[in-house]
Amino acid sequence: MQSSHRISTDREFAVGDVNNDGYPDIIANDVLINNQRGGFDPIGLSLHDQANVKTQQLADFDNNGSLDLLVTTSWENLSSVYLNDGEGQFTFHTHLAQFDTDREPPAIGDINNDGFNDVVMGISIPNEGTNSSSLKLMSYSNNHGSFTQTEIDGGGS
Ligand SMILES: [Ca+2]
Numbered sequence: 103m104q105s106s107h108r109i110s111t112d113r114e115f116a117v118g119d120v121n122n123d124g125y126p127d128i129i130a131n132d133v134l135i136n137n138q139r140g141g142f143d144p145i146g147l148s149l150h151d152q153a154n155v156k157t158q159q160l161a162d163f164d165n166n167g168s169l170d171l172l173v174t175t176s177w178e179n180l181s182s183v184y185l186n187d188g189e190g191q192f193t194f195h196t197h198l199a200q201f202d203t204d205r206e207p208p209a210i211g212d213i214n215n216d217g218f219n220d221v222v223m224g225i226s227i228p229n230e231g232t233n234s235s236s237l238k239l240m241s242y243s244n245n246h247g248s249f250t251q252t253e254i255d256g257g258g259s
């Protein structure tokens with residue numbers, strides 16, 4: 103059976119196996135589960151500020167073996183982590199930056215080698231008393247799904 107599903111083109115979508123059945127699934131406006139017969143079945147995806155999603159990336163943030171979702175939005179300027187229940191249902195977990203994020207997607211990797219995926223992204227912080235803002239490079243180190251924000255020296259521009 104062929105699933106037809108409308109996706110908007112101004113957001114990045116992600117591919118990964120979100121229900122751990124060995125078949126790659128798609129995160130677009132919805133979670134599209136690979137039905138193993140060449141089609142995809144939408145199962146629903148509820149995000150804050152759904153209409154303004156800018157980037158979506160999959161990575162396991164709580165180390166339970168299921169891919170979680172890191173989302174940035176362009177309107178409320180939030181970056182948020184959603185945890186996967188193992189079936190591809192994502193539940194809001196935490197916000198990272200609440201400032202405008204860089205146009206580039208965040209980078210994900212275990213930068214302090216503790217076994218948990220961390221996040222690095224550029225955020226735009228307003229300069230006090232002016233209309234200008236500074237782009238700063240921030241790291242979000244992850245400890246069992248709880249993130250600590252640190253400015254990376256020399257990362258601004
Ligand atoms: Ca799958």
Ligand SMILES: [Ca+2]
Pocket residue numbers: 161162163164165166167168169170185186
């Ligand atoms: Ca996970």
Ligand SMILES: [Ca+2]
Pocket residue numbers: 211212213214215216217218219220243244
């Ligand atoms: Ca880490």
